[in-house]
Each structure stands twice: as structure tokens, then as C-alpha cells.
Amino acid sequence: MVFVYITCASQEEAKKLGKILLEKKGAGCVNIFPVLSMYPENGSIKEAGEYVLIVKTIDSKVQDVEDIVRKNHSYKVPFIGTISLTRLNREYKEWLTGAIA
Numbered sequence: 001m002v003f004v005y006i007t008c009a010s011q012e013e014a015k016k017l018g019k020i021l022l023e024k025k026g027a028g029c030v031n032i033f034p035v036l037s038m039y040p041e042n043g044s045i046k047e048a049g050e051y052v053l054i055v056k057t058i059d060s061k062v063q064d065v066e067d068i069v070r071k072n073h074s075y076k077v078p079f080i081g082t083i084s085l086t087r088l089n090r091e092y093k094e095w096l097t098g099a100i101a
Helices: 011-023 059-072 090-100
Strands: 002-008 029-041 044-057 080-084
Touching: 002 011, 002 059, 011 029, 011 044, 011 059, 044 059, 044 090, 059 080
Parallel strands: none
Antiparallel strands: 002 044, 002 080, 029 044
């Protein structure tokens, strides 16, 4: 199992992407939460409120997730990062695999 970490411009966008990923079986579950992002721009540090979408999926679905996000995201260059999990309870892994098979 892996987490795919995606930043979104709004809660609505995160929910829209999450629903698409669940409907297309790219995700077994998604989590959405607000964050404050900071980044350099034009010589100063900018702050922006964003929402993080964490997609719970399996390795074989990561490319599908990336393709769906790129197609439906409002950012020209969205952040899509994959986090590999080193340990996961067997029951959840079995449930997740069955949910997106």
C-alpha cells in the first residue's frame, strides 16, 4: 500500500478529485485536510491555504492516480508525491486491495 499526497487549491477540488479516484477504483479511501503552504515567489515568501488529499492505494494503481489527477487538477503543475508504507496491518491491506481490484 502507498499514500499519494496531493495538494489542492480548495476543499471542493480535493473532494472532486477524491470522488473521481474512488469511482475509478484508483483509491480505496481518501483523506482531506487543510494546510498552510509556504513557498518562495518573486523574491519573497508567499503563504497559501490549500487542502491535502491523501489517496490510499496500491503500487499498481499509482500511475492511474497520477494520470487522473493531472487531467482534472486546477494547477498547471500539481504536486503528486508517493509515500511508501513500510508496515500496514494485514486486515486493512486485504480490505483495500479488495476495494480497488
